[in-house]
Amino acid sequence: MTRADLSVRLAPWLYTIVLFVVWEVAVRAFNVPAFFLPPPSMIGRAIFEYWPAIYRNSLFTLWATMLGFALAVALGLALGLLVGWSRNIYAGLYPLMIGFNAIPKVAVVPILVLWCGIGFVPAVLTAFLISFFPIVVNVATGLATIEPELEDVLKALGASKLDIMRKVGIPRTLPYFFGSLKVAITLAFVGSVISESIASNYGIGNLMQQAYAQFQVPLIFAGLMALAVEGIVMYWAMALLERRMTGWAQRSGFAQA
Amino acid sequence: MSAFVALEGVSHAYGGAGGTLAVEGLSLGVEKGEFAAVVGPSGCGKSTLMKLATGLQFPFAGVVRVAGEAVHRPVKIAGMAFQAPTLLPWRTTLDNLLLPLEIVEPHRSQIRRKKAEYIARAEALLASVGLGGQGAKFPWELSGGMQQRTSLCRALIHEPQLLMLDEPFAALDAFTREELWCVIRDLHAARKITVILVTHDLREAVFLADRVFVMSSRPGRVIAERRIAFPRPRDLEVTFTAEFQAVVHELREHIVRARQ
Numbered sequence: 001m002t003r004a005d006l007s008v009r010l011a012p013w014l015y016t017i018v019l020f021v022v023w024e025v026a027v028r029a030f031n032v033p034a035f036f037l038p039p040p041s042m043i044g045r046a047i048f049e050y051w052p053a054i055y056r057n058s059l060f061t062l063w064a065t066m067l068g069f070a071l072a073v074a075l076g077l078a079l080g081l082l083v084g085w086s087r088n089i090y091a092g093l094y095p096l097m098i099g100f101n102a103i104p105k106v107a108v109v110p111i112l113v114l115w116c117g118i119g120f121v122p123a124v125l126t127a128f129l130i131s132f133f134p135i136v137v138n139v140a141t142g143l144a145t146i147e148p149e150l151e152d153v154l155k156a157l158g159a160s161k162l163d164i165m166r167k168v169g170i171p172r173t174l175p176y177f178f179g180s181l182k183v184a185i186t187l188a189f190v191g192s193v194i195s196e197s198i199a200s201n202y203g204i205g206n207l208m209q210q211a212y213a214q215f216q217v218p219l220i221f222a223g224l225m226a227l228a229v230e231g232i233v234m235y236w237a238m239a240l241l242e243r244r245m246t247g248w249a250q251r252s253g254f255a256q257a
Numbered sequence: 258m259s260a261f262v263a264l265e266g267v268s269h270a271y272g273g274a275g276g277t278l279a280v281e282g283l284s285l286g287v288e289k290g291e292f293a294a295v296v297g298p299s300g301c302g303k304s305t306l307m308k309l310a311t312g313l314q315f316p317f318a319g320v321v322r323v324a325g326e327a328v329h330r331p332v333k334i335a336g337m338a339f340q341a342p343t344l345l346p347w348r349t350t351l352d353n354l355l356l357p358l359e360i361v362e363p364h365r366s367q368i369r370r371k372k373a374e375y376i377a378r379a380e381a382l383l384a385s386v387g388l389g390g391q392g393a394k395f396p397w398e399l400s401g402g403m404q405q406r407t408s409l410c411r412a413l414i415h416e417p418q419l420l421m422l423d424e425p426f427a428a429l430d431a432f433t434r435e436e437l438w439c440v441i442r443d444l445h446a447a448r449k450i451t452v453i454l455v456t457h458d459l460r461e462a463v464f465l466a467d468r469v470f471v472m473s474s475r476p477g478r479v480i481a482e483r484r485i486a487f488p489r490p491r492d493l494e495v496t497f498t499a500e501f502q503a504v505v506h507e508l509r510e511h512i513v514r515a516r517q
Binding site for chain 1 (some may be wrong): 306311312313330331332333335336337339341343345346347357359360361362397411412415421500
């Protein structure tokens with residue numbers, strides 16, 4: 001490993017540490033009250049102190065998020081393929097989906113609660129609802145951008161639509177699909193936490209609501225930290241999956257440069 | 258009518274019969290084993306001709322016949338190559354070549370059993386265009402000329418009776434282009450295949466073809482037909498002779514007139 005490689009490896013840790021140090025120093029230097037913005041050291045102490053609750057609720061949120069995300073992947077992929085399959089379905093469904101996506105999900109949570117009660121189920125559904133749109137759009141885009149010449153080559157061989165889909169459409173869509181997972185997973189966390197904040201007795205969202213009610217500002221920030229860590233880990237997992245599955249599409253040295 | 262590929266009074270419009278006419282009253286016949294070139298000003302419907310002859314589009318007037326049969330669906334005896342190599346980046350060069358065999362019958366149902374045989378065939382074909390041993394590389398690891406050779410191989414792997422080439426050398430540099438002329442010349446000679454080459458390069462047309470059709474500007478029809486009598490096999494040197502230049506010049510006159 002060269003020096004340059006090593007510095008790139010260490011960069012994320014270094015930047016994070018610098019952020020926290022600057023934060024700590026600034027809070028102390030300007031005498032910012034802890035109920036306004038607690039310093040990282042105080043947040044760290046809150047994490048330590050409330051660790052069992054944070055751990056349990058983090059897992060709860062993670063489960064709700066992952067389940068919603070899995071639903072979004074399955075249905076998003078299916079719907080994306082359907083929309084990409086036929087111009088008619090595309091024309092019919094697309095406006096509906098855009099309209100649906102424009103609805104703030106926070107406004108949908110009460111309806112979900114009305115239907116399913118509070119707790120786990122609305123969190124899963126909100127995570128699903130918020131994260132499936134980018135998957136559909138990306139899969140449909142991948143299918144819509146098949147080169148017409150390539151389609152001609154295959155059609156002239158007598159390929160059916162299903163053949164073209166299997167041999168070209170789906171493999172070609174995979175980079176779009178896996179790229180969309182990175183966006184979708186972080187959105188899924190937003191969804192589950194929104195729902196937990198409004199209507200749940202569990203989860204990080206609920207924990208932060210309670211901390212807020214008791215004015216325990218360091219604990220609110222501790223909850224945010226837990227979410228950030230979960231988000232980073234899951235994003236990283238999706239990025240790894242993307243590289244594994246579609247290495248052929250990532251030849252550019254641009255992002256690495 | 259005995260021509261292998263025959264278009265008889267064909268008219269085609271995009272956007273229905275009332276839309277823009279791409280070709281009108283187009284008639285031409287290509288004999289079996291013949292190398293035909295179609296030249297014309299840009300936008301003269303050359304690519305439409307390709308699509309009509311392969312059954313990717315259907316005319317609203319006139320008849321298209323391939324191998325004696327009227328065309329009502331994509332003809333399955335054709336191989337196609339275009340200006341862009343359109344290789345699949347997730348497949349190796351060899352796997353790209355195998356793609357047509359995964360689709361065309363009878364290979365499609367035999368590909369599992371005869372995999373080794375097909376791979377050997379693909380490797381032999383690659384070797385015949387100067388790409389021996391490159392099968393394991395991905396398309397993006399090959400130069401533009403090598404990609405285009407691969408694309409030609411893909412058009413030929415299922416041993417089609419008809420090869421349709423739509424400006425396949427247009428995006429290559431002059432030297433690579435001449436190299437590939439020789440590749441396609443040799444493939445044609447070895448396989449006795451019928452070739453229809455659409456191009457705007459008159460030297461290319463005259464060097465390769467037995468017969469050159471000149472098309473008018475849109476809506477396209479054949480305004481001149483020129484038999485090229487240079488003996489085969491032709492060497493690239495022939496392109497520098499006065500006779501060759503005279504033929505190119507003659508065709509050029511037609512196109513200049515067609516553009517007016």
